[in-house]
Amino acid sequence: MKNHAFRLTPIAFAILSLSAHAQTAPAASTLPAVEVSADQERQSSPKATAPLVDTPQTVQIIPKEVFNEQGARNLTDILRNTTGITFNGGENGFATSTANFSLRGFDTSGNIFVDGFRDSNSYNRDAFNLEQVEVVKGPAADNGRGAAGGYVNLETKSPKLQNFATGSVSFGFDSEDSDNRQRITADINRVLSETSAFRINLLxxxxxxxxxxxxxxxxxGIAPSVAFGIGTPTTVTLSYQHVTQKDRPDFGVPGAIVEGLQTYNPAFAGVSRDNFYGLLSDYDDVKSDSFLAKVEHRISPNVLLSNHTRWARTDRDARFMVFGNPAVAAGTENVSTSRAGYNRxxxxxxxxxxxxVKLDAGGVKHNLAFGLELSRExxxxTGFGNAGTGPTNIFNPDPGRADPSLPVTQTSTVKVDTAALYAYDTIEFNPQWQLTGGLRAEHYKVSINGTNAAVDGYDxxxxxxxxxxxxxxxxASNGSVYVSYGQSALPPGSFLSNSDISRSDAAAFPGLTGQNSQGSRVQKAANLEIGTKWDLLDNRLSTTxxxxxxxxxxxxxxxxxxGPTGYGKQIVQGIELGALGRVTNAWTISGGLTLLDSERKHSAAIDDAIRSTGDYGPGVLSTxxxxxxFTPKVTANLWTTYRVQPSLTVGGGVQHVGSAYIGRPDNADRVIKNGRYGKTPSFTVLNLMAAYEVNPNLTLxxxxxxxxxxxxxxxxxxxxxxxxxxxxxxFLVSADIRF
Known part of the structure; x- marks a missing residue:
């Protein structure tokens, strides 16, 4: 059995010692408090050729000020600040169920980027080293192959020409039988010279x-970074991040105990919501390392050449429990369980x-970006067969029951090589009219080899x-109205994040016998959008x-x-509203609303083929x-804070997610008829926050x-x-420290 307990006290002492050491910085170098405002919004990609207010696409920036106020731990917590997001249920070998998600109804788990580079594998990404999270909605091929919903980019922190040290110590608890939670982070920046600085983030x-x-x-976690040449024509930034996670995973509760679900059974009304159906020996271990090197050279005031390189490695090894429908007979209210595994x-x-390049040609202004991208992924x-552990009582599960070893059934290796050329331009004809567009050509090659004959030799x-x-x-200068069209492609064989790549059976998501078979067509995603953006109140508030x-x-x-019997379509259309910034110097808001309508379209021959699998159920002819x-018609959220007096800020938020049909996600080869298993009930959750500044160095x-x-x-x-x-x-009690 693995030992998963880190000793927090020595680490906490080291972090606080570093913070205390940084207190020797002169008072004039103290980092001032930062408030959320519209003019903070920046899309970090060098391919972005227009400011957000003039970008003809829905792009939401979630700054660290917002998610730090909320006590967000990881990307899942942060993404609750955007609408149109739903989290997947941990199918197909995943040991956790909220690290993978869909955006506007389309699985987006394989479209997570860090500093502009694709970050593969399914795991929880921590927030301790993040400057902001950028949610770009709708296909546009900015970063190559991608899902129809869009993509998410995580911008990490980098050195600044300021001396500061900030940190947070938090303690969380609730009234259930869960263990209390402790978390410490530190962010320390030191100026090394007039043009260089060092920064380190700790977790x-x-x-x-x-x-x-x-x-x-x-x-x-530890994330050091150093930058040379800040403010000069040539800047070099080197960054490293290491995170080790040793968790005991949880696969949730039987649907039979949850009122509002079609699977709910009143016989289990007394089952506690915090019951754990796994084993004490379950584990979910992740070790991730990444290195980023950025060289940026300003050839002239209007020409910038940059070269960014990122190396990353993520190793995840997990053993966890899955369970079936509970028995109902009195005295035998048991849940069948089995051990499963994930190793990638x-x-x-x-x-x-x-x-x-910025240039003026005949009175027409251009803001151009040209580039070459090369990658090897x-x-x-390792694929495992499930091992039965026998039933456990639904009312009083035994976490110490048998711990069987898992048989290895398959192994496989995937290699993806990508080479791409792109060009983007924003053309300003006059102060009123602009044209923004671009094209990306990408050569994609994937090969899979493994012990399973159906996988081996995939090319x-x-x-x-x-x-x-x-x-x-x-x-007006602070507003825009736009119409845009974007398109991206997804070739067969994108197996790096979306599914357990060792599986080849028909139950796998997405599997090798349908949309990802070698002979399957390249998927296309297209987005037509009409919108408007306004920076209001002296550019303090951004609205979309x-x-x-x-x-x-x-x-x-x-x-x-x-291969597939035929080819179908999926259509999602809707309306999205958003706002971020300061209504007044004391009042900030961040919120949005998304209304979605989705539809599948396919032929009768496809229905016949899927119906033969038994997924449709009796009497069902078509989907x-x-x-x-898992595509709710309505999602909405709001986070707002108000500074009541210089030392006291109060705030709160609300999140609403509408009901959605239960079934298989958009990228599954097999389809479940709407209503066969009912819907997930809608919910609205209210959150509150209060912060008190004890002195310039401490906020509770x-x-x-x-x-x-x-x-x-x-x-x-x-x-x-x-x-x-x-x-x-x-409940979360935090002390935010700054020097």
Missing amino acids: AEDGGVAGRKHAQVNSI ENNSLANNTNLS EADA VSETTFGGKLGVVYKP AAIFRTERSNIGMGPTAN NGDELA RFNIDNVTDKEYVIASNWNAQRVMLGAPRT
Whole structure:
């Protein structure tokens, strides 16, 4: 049995010692308090050729000021600040169920980027070293192959020409039988010379999971970075990040105990929501390392040449429990359980060379970006067969029951090589009219070799084209109205994050016999959007509104031994509203609303092929016209703070997610009929926060999440046999320190 307890006290002492040492910095170098405002919004990519207010696409920036106030730990917590996000139910070998997610109805787990580079594998990404998170919605091929919903980019912290030291010590607890939670972070920046600086971010965390008995989260992290030539024509930045996570994973509770689900059974009304159906020997270990080198040379005031290189390695090894439907007979209220496993190591090396040029040609202004991207991605995976552990009582599960070893059934190695050329331009014809567009040509080659004959020898090579074009009209300098079109491609064989790549059976997501068979077509995603953006109140408040229609086509469906029976489409259209910034110097807001309508379109032949698998159920003839599973019609959120007096700030937030059909996600070869397993109930959660500045060096913060202690489902597997519950009413006490 693995020991997953980090000793937090020595780490905490080291972090606080570093912070105390930084207190010797002169008072004039102290970092001032930063407030959220519209003019802080920046898209970090060198491919972005227009400011956000003039970018003809929905882009949401979530700054660290917002998610730090909320006590967010990881990317899952941060993404609750954007609408149109739903979290997946941990199918197909994943040991945790909220690290993977869908955006606007489309799985986006394989479209997470760090500093502009694709970051593969399924794992929880910590927030301790993040400057901001950028959510770009709709396909546009900015970073190559991608999902129809868009992509998420995590911008990490970098050195500044200021001496400062900040840190946070927090303690979290709730009224359930979960363990208390402790977390310490530190962010220390030192000026080395007039043009160079060093920065280090540190993390230590241990404790439980809110509302879940026996589940554990334990992490340590370090992220040093150094920059030379800041403010000069040539800047070199070197960054490294290491995070080790040693968790005890949790796969949720039986859907039969949750009121509002179709699978709910009143016989289990007394089952506690914090019951743990795993084993004390379960583990989910992740070790991630990354190195980033950025060289930026300003050739002239209007020409910038940059070269960025990132190497990353993520190794995840997990053993966990899955469970089936409980028995109902009195005295035998048992849940069948079995042990499962996940083991994958991902390595990547990628380089981007970009040339940004501003020029005026005949009175027409251009802001151009040209570039070359090269990458090699590799993944080695081990597939395991499930091992039965016998039943456990649904009312009083035994976490110490038998711990069987897992048989290795398959191993495989995936290699993906990518080479891409791109060009983007924003053309300003006059102060009122702009045209923003670009094209990306990408050569993609994937090969898979393994012990399973269906996997071994897989080889796909494709050259794809994607891009975007948008017309922008500016009725005023602080506003824009636009219409845009974007398109991206997804070749077969994107196995690095989305599924357990060792599996080849029909139950795998996405699997090798349908949309990802060697002979399957390249999927296309296209997005048409009409919107407007305004920076209001002296550019303190950014507001957006958009109407969009996204269509994903060439989706292989009705899998057979020789590939798909045919090809279908998925359509999602809707309205999105957003706001971020300061209404007054004392009042900040961050919020949004998304309304979605989704639909599947496919032929009768595809229905016949899928119906033969038994997924449709008796009497069901077609799923053509059905909504996408786990795609709620309404999602909304709001976070707001108000400075009551110089030393006291109060705030709060609300998150609403509408009901959604339970079934298989958009990238599954097999489809579940709407209504067969019911819907996930809608929910609304209220959170509150108060912060008191004791002195310029110390602020105390108190968060209450889920104030009404609502029980709600945040993720479900395909038939609601098991679900993940949102956290109960939780309390977080934090001390934010700065010098």
